[in-house]
Amino acid sequence: MTTYRRFKYLKERGYFDNRMSLKRAIDAGRFPKPVSLGPNTRAWTDEMLAEVDARLLAERDAASSAAE
Numbered sequence: 687m688t689t690y691r692r693f694k695y696l697k698e699r700g701y702f703d704n705r706m707s708l709k710r711a712i713d714a715g716r717f718p719k720p721v722s723l724g725p726n727t728r729a730w731t732d733e734m735l736a737e738v739d740a741r742l743l744a745e746r747d748a749a750s751s752a753a754e
Contacts, residue, residue, distance in 0.1 A: 690721065690729035701738075 693705060701717075702708040711717035717738060720728035 689732045690723060691732065691735060692727070692729045696730070701735075 693702075693708065696702050696708065702711070708717065712719055718730060718734045720730050723729055
């Protein structure tokens with residue numbers, strides 16, 4: 687079963703503080719585009735967020751190993 691997460695979840699988890707930052711990250715390709723659940727409802731799946739987490743961890747690890 688697919689779980690969908692809306693902006694409130696992203697904000698609670700510390701991904702973004704506001705919708706404009708989210709929009710900029712999506713436009714820049716740093717965050718996946720949401721899935722449309724209705725005319726005014728957008729959300730991200732847990733799988734999409736897991737991919738973001740994995741990418742962010744890889745970038746962090748690469749940056750820390752480059753600093754050594």
